[in-house]
Structures are given as structure tokens and as C-alpha cells.
Amino acid sequence: MESAINSLFGRPVPKLGFGCMRLPENQNGDYIMDECQAMFDYAMAHGINYFDSAWHYIDSQLVIGQCLAKYPRESYILVGKLCFYDGTLESIDAAHAAFEKELHDARTDTMDLELIHALGNPGSLERVDKLNVWDFMKQLKASGRAKHIGISFHSYPENLEKVLAAHPEIEVVQIQANYYDHHTNGAAAIGGSYQTYEICRKYNKSVIIMEPIKGGTLATVAQHPEVKQIFDAADATQSPAAWALRYAASLEGVVTVLSGMSTLEQMQENVKILGEDFKPLSEAEQKMLQKAAQIVESKKPVGCTGCHYCTDKGCPADIRIPEVLSCLNMLNQFHNPRMTRMKYYPAIKKSSPRDCLHCGSCERSCPQKLPIMRLIQEADEKLYIGENIDLWANH
Ligand code: SF4
Ligand code: SF4
Numbered sequence: 498m499e500s501a502i503n504s505l506f507g508r509p510v511p512k513l514g515f516g517c518m519r520l521p522e523n524q525n526g527d528y529i530m531d532e533c534q535a536m537f538d539y540a541m542a543h544g545i546n547y548f549d550s551a552w553h554y555i556d557s558q559l560v561i562g563q564c565l566a567k568y569p570r571e572s573y574i575l576v577g578k579l580c581f582y583d584g585t586l587e588s589i590d591a592a593h594a595a596f597e598k599e600l601h602d603a604r605t606d607t608m609d610l611e612l613i614h615a616l617g618n619p620g621s622l623e624r625v626d627k628l629n630v631w632d633f634m635k636q637l638k639a640s641g642r643a644k645h646i647g648i649s650f651h652s653y654p655e656n657l658e659k660v661l662a663a664h665p666e667i668e669v670v671q672i673q674a675n676y677y678d679h680h681t682n683g684a685a686a687i688g689g690s691y692q693t694y695e696i697c698r699k700y701n702k703s704v705i706i707m708e709p710i711k712g713g714t715l716a717t718v719a720q721h722p723e724v725k726q727i728f729d730a731a732d733a734t735q736s737p738a739a740w741a742l743r744y745a746a747s748l749e750g751v752v753t754v755l756s757g758m759s760t761l762e763q764m765q766e767n768v769k770i771l772g773e774d775f776k777p778l779s780e781a782e783q784k785m786l787q788k789a790a791q792i793v794e795s796k797k798p799v800g801c802t803g804c805h806y807c808t809d810k811g812c813p814a815d816i817r818i819p820e821v822l823s824c825l826n827m828l829n830q831f832h833n834p835r836m837t838r839m840k841y842y843p844a845i846k847k848s849s850p851r852d853c854l855h856c857g858s859c860e861r862s863c864p865q866k867l868p869i870m871r872l873i874q875e876a877d878e879k880l881y882i883g884e885n886i887d888l889w890a891n892h
Contacts, residue, residue: 505645505668505703505752506574506609512746513771514547515540515764516707516757517561518554528560535761537564541573543768547753549705550603551578551614552595562604570605577603578649580614581630582621589633596637610669611643616660617652635666645669649707654692661700669752670697671705675715676744680790698750706754709745710738712839714831723792731785739770744786747777797826799872800865807859807869814852818859818869820844825876834880841880850877 521532540546548565550558558577565573577599579592586592600606613630616622625631637643647669650657661667673689682690689708697704710716716738719725728737735743745754754771758764778786801822808818824841828834850873859869 509544510547510574510753511544511771512754512775513545513742513767514549514705514753514755515545516755517548517550517557519757519759520557520560521759528556530560530563532761533560534564536758536764537561539761539764539768541565541568543772545764545768545772546573547576548573549576549707549755550599551580552599553578553580553614556602558599558602562602566604574609575603575605576610576612577608577643578612578614580621581624581628582615584620584624587628589628589630592628592630592633596642600642607641608637608643610645610647611637612646612669612671613648615651616648617650617656622652622656622660631664631666638666647671647702649705650693654690654696657693657696661696661702667702669703669705671707671755672697673708673711674706674745674748675709675711675741676786677711677715677718677790677793679744680787681794694748702750703752704748704750705752706745706748709754709756710741711831713836714827714833715741717831717833718789718793720832721792721796724789727785727789727792731782736766738766740782740786740789742767742770743776743778744783746771746775747783793830796830798829799826799867801826801867802865804864806862806864810858810862812859813856814854815848816850816853816873817844817848818873821850821873821876822867822869824880825872828876828879838880838882838886841876842886845877845881849881850874851881 521529521536523529548561550561552558561575577596579586579595579599586595596611599608611634613625613634616625634643634646638646645668647667648660649671651673657670661670672693674694675689678689679691679694682692694704716736719728719737728735728740742754742756745751756763756767758767799822801819803819803823805819812818821841821844824837824844827840828837831837853870853873855870857870860867863869
């Protein structure tokens with residue numbers, strides 16, 4: 498397959514990387530090993546030899562170890578991640594133990610790349626500095642237990658700038674990137690803005706892309722007839738997901754684009770797009786995607802600017818109003834209730850629109866004069882489907 502030679506690894510790296518966070522599972526949450534093995538075998542047979550894993554992806558490294566046991570270690574690139582954002586790893590000793598578990602489970606004695614997981618999640622920057630995880634990472638590299646080190650990043654561009662300026666030891670940055678957020682600056686708050694990508698380039702870092710289809714939402718944008726029309730005019734044989742994957746893989750300096758594949762069919766489809774037939778986007782196609790992003794942006798029904806005036810003044814029910822409204826916009830833009838619920842449920846974990854006291858304080862503070870009370874109820878009616886649901890299931 499067509500490969501980019503990446504100087505970091507000193508060997509070909511496929512444009513498609515296998516994100517191993519959503520491996521096939523049955524209804525009890527147990528991995529379906531024959532399906533997993535079929536996916537790993539298909540990947541290796543098609544040059545997809547970049548495997549992104551994490552200590553946090555429950556037992557996935559055991560699956561990787563088992564499925565790749567028959568392949569020589571030097572035939573694939575294995576990436577691990579340690580997460581410090583949720584307080585599970587509270588000391589460097591705990592980090593050492595977690596790293597050793599990663600190696601043990603994956604049946605290897607070295608990681609090709611080890612990342613600090615989701616740097617920028619609330620509290621994680623402070624915790625990483627306080628524990629001096631930076632020295633720990635440098636030691637992993639010096640000892641050869643990790644050949645390269647880096648971060649996966651989920652925060653504001655200015656935080657990335659600060660981290661990269663302070664830590665030149667970072668070799669790789671894994672970021673979210675997709676054509677919609679790049680052209681609308683829609684994900685500035687979670688590390689997916691074009692500015693984030695540009696900062697990686699400015700510091701000359703190797704870039705790995707995650708969430709190229711924006712959590713699956715860009716796979717459904719052709720439900721807007723205007724978007725379908727320009728997609729079809731450009732090339733009717735390309736799926737909406739293909740446009741998104743090709744955009745991410747066409748960005749300069751990108752080592753690989755991760756896709757969290759759960760079925761062999763998804764993998765076969767992705768290999769068709771980013772495998773040997775991969776073509777970087779032409780200038781005309783880039784412009785077409787910019788236009789598609791603007792059309793999708795125009796479908797936002799709620800003109801919330803995310804200024805937070807409504808919550809700064811204090812919502813007595815502690816409802817995360819801008820996040821709830823952003824989910825209502827997302828539902829209308831992408832017609833993807835399942836993916837929208839994956840954002841909505843965390844947003845209402847503490848307090849939901851059903852807790853609204855109808856005090857009207859938020860509406861009095863809103864510079865856009867939005868009917869917030871009605872809109873948050875609308876969001877809840879469309880997105881709330883009960884407690885304890887499986888957010889990954891089809892619904
Ligand atoms: S009306 Fe509801 S959402 Fe608005 S501030 Fe009062 S409690 Fe919060
Ligand atoms: S004050 Fe209005 S525009 Fe600002 S975040 Fe709240 S709802 Fe959105």
C-alpha cells in the first residue's frame with residue numbers, strides 16, 4: 498500500500514492507523530476474539546501496521562498482544578498511552594506499574610511510542626506537572642522501554658503552545674482534526690482547531706490525527722441536500738466519510754490518521770480510502786470541503802456563541818447551558834442522534850434541563866436574547882432517552 502516514510506520511525510508508516518479502542522465486543526462487553534483476530538490479520542496483510550492502544554482502553558492491550566503474537570515484533574508499530582487526567586495514576590510508581598502492565602499485556606518489551614493521554618482534560622496539565630511526568634517520560638525513552646514519546650492533546654491552542662515551548666522532548670502530538678472544525682474553528686475548546694494543527698507544525702512535531710470523521714458525525718452530513726450536491730459534483734463515488742479521511746490524511750506533516758474500527762467491514766472500507774488507492778485532496782477538492790463545512794455551519798438552529806454569560810451569572814440549577822445548546826446544534830447539523838448523545842449525556846451528568854427552575858436568569862444575561870428555557874427543554878426531549886443507556890449502542 499502507499500505509505501509515507503516517516504523519519505521518526507525510520508520506516509514506512511501507513512496513512513491509516515488502527516485505533517484499538519473500539520474492538521469488537523459482545524453484549525456482555527467481552528471481546529469477540531475471532532473477529533478481533535480477523536481484523537488484525539486483515540490489517541497486517543494490507544500494510545496497516547500502526548496500532549494505537551492505551552492502558553485506559555480496558556484490556557484492549559491483552560487483545561493486541563494475543564492477536565499480534567504470531568507476527569515478528571519489528572513488523573508493526575505499537576503505541577501506548579498513560580492517562581493522568583482522572584487521578585487513577587496518582588504517583589510515578591503507579592505510572593511505572595501501569596507502563597509495565599501495558600508491555601506485559603501487549604507481549605512486548607518496548608513501545609515504539611508512548612504518549613501522555615489526553616493532556617489538557619481538566620486538571621491533567623497541573624497533575625502532570627506536579628508529578629513531574631515529564632521526567633518519567635524522558636526516562637522511558639532513555640532506557641529504551643519507549644522508543645519515542647509524545648502527548649495526545651485535548652485543550653485550547655494556547656495551552657498546546659505553552660506545553661510545546663516548555664517541553665522540547667515531546668516528539669509527537671496526537672490531535673483531533675477534521676475539515677469541518679478546521680474551516681469553522683468549531684473545536685477550539687477541545688484541541689481540534691486549525692490553530693492547534695498549525696502550532697504542531699510551527700514546533701515541527703510529527704502529527705497523528707484522531708477523530709478525522711468528528712466522532713462519526715461527518716459521515717452523515719450529506720443528509721443536507723446542498724452538501725450532497727457538491728459532494729456528488731466533485732466525485733459521486735466518494736462517501737462523506739471518505740472525504741473526511743482524505744482531508745485528514747492530506748494535511749502536511751501527518752504521520753497517520755487513526756480510525757477506531759469495530760468491524761472488518763469498516764476496516765476494508767477504510768483501506769480502500771487510505772490504502773493503496775489513497776489520493777491527497779486536490780486544491781479544488783479542498784475548496785469544496787471548505788464550502789461543505791460552511792453549509793453545515795449554517796444549519797445551526799441556535800445562535801449561541803458560547804460566551805457563557807448565562808452560566809457566569811450563575812444558573813441556580815447548575816445546568817451547562819452552552820454545552821446543551823451545542824448538542825441541539827450538533828443534532829440539527831449532523832442528523833446523528835447516537836453521536837450527539839455521546840456529548841449530551843456527559844453534559845447533563847450533574848444537572849439536566851429537567852432540573853431547570855424557570856427563574857429566567859439565563860435569558861436576562863444572554864446577549865443573543867435566546868429563548869434558553871425552551872431550547873434546553875427541546876434538546877432534552879430530543880436527546881434524553883433514559884438513565885444507564887449504552888452510549889455506544891445503536892439507538
Ligand atoms: S431558567 Fe433554568 S436554565 Fe436558566 S438560569 Fe434559571 S434554572 Fe438555570
Ligand atoms: S449567554 Fe446566550 S449566547 Fe452566551 S453561552 Fe449562554 S446561551 Fe449561549
